[in-house]
Amino acid sequence: MTPSDPPGGAPGDAQRGAPVPASPPGVPYRTLIWLAVATFTTGIDGYVLAGLLPDIASDLEVTAALAGQLVSAFALTSAVAGPVLGATTSGWEQRRTIMVALTTFVLGNLLTAIAPSYSLALGGRVLAALGACLLGAAVTGYVVHLVPERHRGRALSFVLGGWMTATALGVPVGLILGQSSWRLPLVLVSVVGAIALLGIGLRLPPLRYPSSSLGARLRPLAQPRLVAGLLVSTGVLCASYTCFTYAVLILQPTHRAGWMMIVIMCGYGLASMLGNAVTGRLVDRYSPVRVLTVILTALLVDALFGALALSLAAPMAVAVLSVVWFLLAGIGNGGHAVPQQARLAGMAPASVAVVMALNASAISLGSALGGGVGGLALATGLTPGHLPLITAAVLALTLPLHLLVARWSRTGAGARPA
Structure with a gap:
């Protein structure tokens, strides 16, 4: 960013007339809190299943090794699909991108939570991974473009703090809530994700990246x-x-x-x-x-x-x-x-x-x-x-x-x- 660029935007935004909103003077925590909640849901989703694989295997009547592939499928899908989805959606209005990604993630978790068979549970994990990988890229890009560069570090750490919190709570929460059913943690992740979706829809300003091919x-x-x-x-x-x-x-x-x-x-x-x-x-x-x-x-x-x-x-x-x-x-x-x-x-x-x-x-x-x-x-x-x-x-x-x-x-x- 050069001194002539608008705060929080990419170089040349003002000259191209890109509809990037004017950045606030500091970090808009009341707005970004909903992005932090969203990253918390995706982060904790990656940990809650770690201690519940024996219960999942027993319920779905598969081996523990096959149950472990629910975790592997999530990671592999994220790694492969992330760049493709990021490139495809980078021209979209970014609040809509975030909401589509979070909706996909929530639906994927709900599908896994109610799945009567292993194949449907696996499909739910793949769907959730598609939403999670797109959400992570979209949220980070949104923060980088919205917040002035001099406050960008604090804004990123605040939003990523949701994911870091999930690393501290994911395994214990999964073990505690999973005592009654391994499906319950996934339902609660979906509920929290839906709350974040509502907050994002109400509080986040629209943002579109500079127009380019x-x-x-x-x-x-x-x-x-x-x-x-x-x-x-x-x-x-x-x-x-x-x-x-x-x-x-x-x-x-x-x-x-x-x-x-x-x-x-x-x-x-x-x-x-x-x-x-x-x-x-x-x-x-x-x-x-x-x-x-x-x-x-x-x-x-x-x-x-x-x-x-x-x-x-x-x-x-x-x-x-x-x-x-x-x-x-x-x-x-x-x-x-x-x-x-x-x-x-x-x-x-x-x-x-x-x-x-x-x-x-x-x-x-x-x-x-x-x-x-x-x-x-x-x-x-x-x-x-x-x-x-x-x-x-x-x-x-x-x-x-x-x-x-x-x-x-x-x-x-x-x-x-x-």
């Missing part, structure tokens, strides 16, 4: 630096999920009680919320690149700390140090989202919806790779305590890639200094 919106995606920037998201999530997927195996030797694991996982979610809130404010004071550099460096140091603590510390010390390592990782993993999204949005301001959809796919890819890398490491004979060292290796590759993208952006033709 689909080819023009896709053109920035041919930039190698943007592709490399998206791979940073993949690297961070791969590093995160290498350990997060197997956190129970890593922590259980010193925290055997079931309630302790629930408390620790809630603590991880709260730590992610803290990281998200803090970096949202830092991005408004410093450049996203600088904030992201600090976070990636801290994550690398913390991974090395975790590897040493789990390998060398005495058993009593491991009980404490392992939790410290895990919670610090939560802060870093939660804190990277805002600066990374702000940096990617700045690379292609006219294609934010498409870029955010691709970023969501990069995140899904990283999550899947992390689980696969961790599983492969355990299958080859490594212990769960070795996984933080693999996380450190992934971050040791991701940090230089991030710095290369930053240097590329500074020296690229017409790029704003990072």
Whole structure:
């Protein structure tokens, strides 16, 4: 954005007469709260089923492995469909896009909740994933275009805070509500989503991105630096999920009680919320690149700390140090989202919806790779305590890639200094 551009809009909006509404002087929390509720519903939806797979398998008369494919189908659909839907709908009026996406998500959850058979439940998860992946990209693009750049970090962290809250509450809520029926959590997710839909319809102002052809919106995606920037998201999530997927195996030797694991996982979610809130404010004071550099460096140091603590510390010390390592990782993993999204949005301001959809796919890819890398490491004979060292290796590759993208952006033709 240049000084002559209108606050919160993409460069040149004023000259093209694009119908982007004038941005308020600060962060419109009363408006954005409904977007935060929407991201909360999609976030918690991704976690509530995790502890209920045995009940789902029993009710639908399938194996636990097949029930697990309900989760996998959601992630795979999101990764594949997100960029396509983001590109297709980026020319729409964006409040309508958000409402269509949220409606699709709610209907998909209701279909899963009432499904009498596995095939219908699977179809419901695919439908919900189509809505969720479009919603995530549309919400982020909406915030980037609506809020002035100097307040963008806080606005993004506020809206993404709904998703971070879901990471803290998803598994416990699913376990508690699922005691009577695994379908009940999905019904409640749908109810909350419907409430968010009503609030969005009443409170969100219409917003349309600058007029351009689909080819023009896709053109920035041919930039190698943007592709490399998206791979940073993949690297961070791969590093995160290498350990997060197997956190129970890593922590259980010193925290055997079931309630302790629930408390620790809630603590991880709260730590992610803290990281998200803090970096949202830092991005408004410093450049996203600088904030992201600090976070990636801290994550690398913390991974090395975790590897040493789990390998060398005495058993009593491991009980404490392992939790410290895990919670610090939560802060870093939660804190990277805002600066990374702000940096990617700045690379292609006219294609934010498409870029955010691709970023969501990069995140899904990283999550899947992390689980696969961790599983492969355990299958080859490594212990769960070795996984933080693999996380450190992934971050040791991701940090230089991030710095290369930053240097590329500074020296690229017409790029704003990072």
